[in-house]
Amino acid sequence: MAEPLLTVEGLKKYYPIEGGVWRKTIGYVKAVDGVSFEVFKGETFGLVGESGCGKSTTGRALMRLIEPTEGRVVFAGQDITALDKRMLRKLRKDIQMIFQDPFASLNPRQTVGQIIEEPMIVHKIGTKAERKKRVRELLEVVGLSSAYADRYPHQFSGGQRQRIGIARALAVDPKLIIADEPISALDVSIQSQVLNLLQDLQEAFGLTFLFIAHDLSAVHHFADRVGVMYLGRLVEVAESDRLYASPKHPYTKALLASVPVPDPDYKSEGEVLQGDVPNPADPPSGCAFHPRCPFATDHCRRVRPELKTVEEEHRVACHLYA
Amino acid sequence: MRFGKNIFYYRSYNVAIYVGLAAKGGGLLSEPILAVKGLKTTFYTDDGQVPAVDGVDFSVRAGEILGIVGESGCGKSVTSLSIMRLVSAPGKIVDGRIVFNGEDITHASEKRMRQIRGDEMAMIFQEPMTSLNPVLTIGQQLVEAIRIHRKTSKREAEAQAAEWLKLVGLPRPKDLLKSYPHQLSGGMRQRVMIAMAMVCGPKVLIADEPTTALDVTIQKQILNLMKKLNRETGTAIILITHDLGVVAEMCDRVIVMYAGKVVEEGPVKAIFKNPAHPYTKGLLASVPDLRNRKKRLYSIPGNVPKPGEITNGCPFHPRCEWAMDRCRGSLPEWAALGAGHRARCFLHDMKDGIAPGKGESHGGTAVNR
Ligand SMILES: Nc1ncnc2c1ncn2[C@@H]1O[C@H](COP(=O)(O)OP(=O)(O)OP(=O)(O)O)[C@@H](O)[C@H]1O
Ligand SMILES: Nc1ncnc2c1ncn2[C@@H]1O[C@H](COP(=O)(O)OP(=O)(O)OP(=O)(O)O)[C@@H](O)[C@H]1O
Ligand code: SF4
Ligand SMILES: [Mg+2]
Ligand SMILES: [Mg+2]
Numbered sequence: 246m247a248e249p250l251l252t253v254e255g256l257k258k259y260y261p262i263e264g265g266v267w268r269k270t271i272g273y274v275k276a277v278d279g280v281s282f283e284v285f286k287g288e289t290f291g292l293v294g295e296s297g298c299g300k301s302t303t304g305r306a307l308m309r310l311i312e313p314t315e316g317r318v319v320f321a322g323q324d325i326t327a328l329d330k331r332m333l334r335k336l337r338k339d340i341q342m343i344f345q346d347p348f349a350s351l352n353p354r355q356t357v358g359q360i361i362e363e364p365m366i367v368h369k370i371g372t373k374a375e376r377k378k379r380v381r382e383l384l385e386v387v388g389l390s391s392a393y394a395d396r397y398p399h400q401f402s403g404g405q406r407q408r409i410g411i412a413r414a415l416a417v418d419p420k421l422i423i424a425d426e427p428i429s430a431l432d433v434s435i436q437s438q439v440l441n442l443l444q445d446l447q448e449a450f451g452l453t454f455l456f457i458a459h460d461l462s463a464v465h466h467f468a469d470r471v472g473v474m475y476l477g478r479l480v481e482v483a484e485s486d487r488l489y490a491s492p493k494h495p496y497t498k499a500l501l502a503s504v505p506v507p508d509p510d511y512k513s514e515g516e517v518l519q520g521d522v523p524n525p526a527d528p529p530s531g532c533a534f535h536p537r538c539p540f541a542t543d544h545c546r547r548v549r550p551e552l553k554t555v556e557e558e559h560r561v562a563c564h565l566y567a
Numbered sequence: 568m569r570f571g572k573n574i575f576y577y578r579s580y581n582v583a584i585y586v587g588l589a590a591k592g593g594g595l596l597s598e599p600i601l602a603v604k605g606l607k608t609t610f611y612t613d614d615g616q617v618p619a620v621d622g623v624d625f626s627v628r629a630g631e632i633l634g635i636v637g638e639s640g641c642g643k644s645v646t647s648l649s650i651m652r653l654v655s656a657p658g659k660i661v662d663g664r665i666v667f668n669g670e671d672i673t674h675a676s677e678k679r680m681r682q683i684r685g686d687e688m689a690m691i692f693q694e695p696m697t698s699l700n701p702v703l704t705i706g707q708q709l710v711e712a713i714r715i716h717r718k719t720s721k722r723e724a725e726a727q728a729a730e731w732l733k734l735v736g737l738p739r740p741k742d743l744l745k746s747y748p749h750q751l752s753g754g755m756r757q758r759v760m761i762a763m764a765m766v767c768g769p770k771v772l773i774a775d776e777p778t779t780a781l782d783v784t785i786q787k788q789i790l791n792l793m794k795k796l797n798r799e800t801g802t803a804i805i806l807i808t809h810d811l812g813v814v815a816e817m818c819d820r821v822i823v824m825y826a827g828k829v830v831e832e833g834p835v836k837a838i839f840k841n842p843a844h845p846y847t848k849g850l851l852a853s854v855p856d857l858r859n860r861k862k863r864l865y866s867i868p869g870n871v872p873k874p875g876e877i878t879n880g881c882p883f884h885p886r887c888e889w890a891m892d893r894c895r896g897s898l899p900e901w902a903a904l905g906a907g908h909r910a911r912c913f914l915h916d917m918k919d920g921i922a923p924g925k926g927e928s929h930g931g932t933a934v935n936r
Binding site for chain 2: 444510521
């Protein structure tokens with residue numbers, strides 16, 4: 246396979262919990278607790294998991310939108326975690342983000358043209374005329390009319406606003422796009438429009454995606470490889486088809502068995518997972534999944550399993566596969 | 568789960584919930600428990616009239632689960648609020664009839680509606696926090712829900728409340744009764760809401776996106792619970808969702824809404840195996856299927872319209888691949904497709920009917936045939 250464009254090693258993000266009269270730190274929310282993976286050039290790496298498992302925090306910490314507590318992130322041969330502010334700003338041009346809520350992420354007082362042009366101004370790209378031309382091109386690329394440049398975000402539907410967000414991300418020719426739940430706020434018929442657009446752009450411009458979503462069907466459809474997160478840690482990483490055809494971690498299995506299938510003849514197999522996701526401020530000992538796992542042993546309750554390669558291109562953090 | 572046993576035990580409280588229902592349920596299977604006929608609900612806003620629900624017909628039989636699917640703004644919630652008579656100004660039911668259990672409740676008094684709501688007809692919402700009172704304990708709220716409609720002592724109501732918490736799969740019901748809503752997780756709150764809706768043994772339960780805010784593993788738990796309650800109590804459920812997977816898994820029959828109108832109705836198998844309306848076909852082809860990875864998804868062109876935006880012809884015509892002149896001219900009538908399956912589309916008027924497969928490119932083939 247190609248060389249990794251992004252390598253994440255032991256990434257951690259702990260949020261302090263303050264308490265008492267002196268507002269002392271009395272503990273930590275271990276939002277991301279030692280996550281390692283790599284994203285290869287031109288591929289889509291999907292990050293899935295239930296609410297609060299640390300997907301967004303991972304995406305933000307790896308480009309230092311929030312400072313990681315620990316860990317190393319190497320992007321295109323450069324150690325992001327070691328960069329100073331100025332270098333970091335330069336590097337941000339190469340990593341762009343697309344957000345879940347296309348409305349909240351667009352400034353309502355700017356025209357669509359200004360919104361898309363802004364990252365070019367920030368990174369000092371082109372003359373004014375060149376930038377205007379590029380804005381019109383980008384609007385066409387994402388399937389909007391270039392005549393929309395003078396309109397304001399509120400004049401657009403959710404799907405159109407997401408297209409504007411995508412055009413803005415593309416404006417500076419990024420190498421990596423982190424898309425955090427880019428379709429979950431959209432209508433069903435619009436979700437496939439946006440997924441298809443991202444797919445087309447990837448083919449046209451050789452883009453690399455980190456695709457964060459809780460919708461397992463969408464991730465399976467769009468991603469080449471997938472990492473499954475549970476309570477701040479990766480529990481399984483594999484090529485997409487392989488992960489869905491033969492999941493190994495009991496959590497991945499349960500997750501897949503829970504996805505409603507749009508076929509009334511289909512009878513889902515597999516156990517329904519009992520209980521709730523535990524509190525990340527007070528994670529269970531050993532394997533964080535053990536209180537909900539039907540196969541948990543004493544060993545699981547005591548010792549935390551590491552992510553290990555169990556088959557070619559298939560990594561699992563579970564004692565069952567030791 | 569010891570569900571059946573619990574129900575049995577529950578009867579000994581003399582609450583006549585299931586006994587009566589089960590008997591009636593059997594006999595009335597063909598009679599609808601709820602019928603909605605030509606319902607129109609309009610909002611009179613400063614920006615003009617919004618025909619949110621624009622001529623909706625459907626019925627629900629005792630014991631069945633009816634799914635209402637459609638995209639954002641198509642009128643699903645306003646339909647359910649209209650049935651419960653909870654539409655408030657500037658909204659108004661302007662036409663049509665709602666017949667519940669043989670009684671026309673379209674213009675029933677607020678007093679009568681209060682008797683019906685939470686007793687014979689109950690509703691649960693997407694965000695349980697908005698319908699639970701944050702300053703009362705779960706126990707206080709459940710007991711109140713029980714005692715509004717049933718003459719029971721406080722102690723008896725408390726025992727029933729605890730029993731219901733157990734029925735909906737919540738652990739340590741005695742402790743839970745004393746806790747406040749904010750102390751529970753989203754999934755637990757939704758279970759409490761279900762318990763609250765079910766305590767009086769409603770004949771119809773309207774669930775508006777009950778699992779949309781939940782994680783998939785928790786969604787699965789809640790859906791299983793709802794199905795179990797439906798099968799064991801005979802309560803009819805109207806399940807509103809935009810998730811086609813949830814519909815396939817849960818529902819006996821489905822209505823598909825688009826821009827305030829019902830465009831297709833049928834048994835769940837017919838809708839999924841033989842979708843007849845171009846919108847239903849397009850919607851089904853545009854969702855990824857875990858078992859069968861397609862290279863590319865189909866996508867319906869264009870945007871979801873706002874109510875009242877399309878005033879001429881079939882509301883789907885601007886996005887429809889098969890749209891003909893007459894589609895722009897007038898609203899299609901229902902075309903019967905057999906066994907409770909019907910669609911509002913002109914293609915079914917034509918001799919050969921419609922048969923192009925979903926997701927293929929076939930611009931106008933059906934028209935030219
Ligand atoms: N600024 C913060 N301070 C304290 N805790 C935080 C902060 N941001 C996130 N967290 C916690 O970190 C954990 C991970 O949050 P994160 O937003 O990364 O989850 P996620 O996987 O993206 O979830 P979702 O699917 O809901 O978006 C959660 O428990 C969250 O409550
Ligand atoms: N109070 C109101 N005032 C004006 N318009 C309203 C009001 N409530 C609803 N509407 C309009 O009625 C239409 C139907 O709304 P409804 O809430 O029924 O949609 P829905 O199908 O439930 O959508 P969603 O999937 O987003 O919940 C929407 O276009 C909405 O803008
Ligand atoms: S009536 Fe015409 S526009 Fe409407 S769905 Fe049928 S073919 Fe398409
Ligand atoms: Mg997130
Ligand atoms: Mg709604």
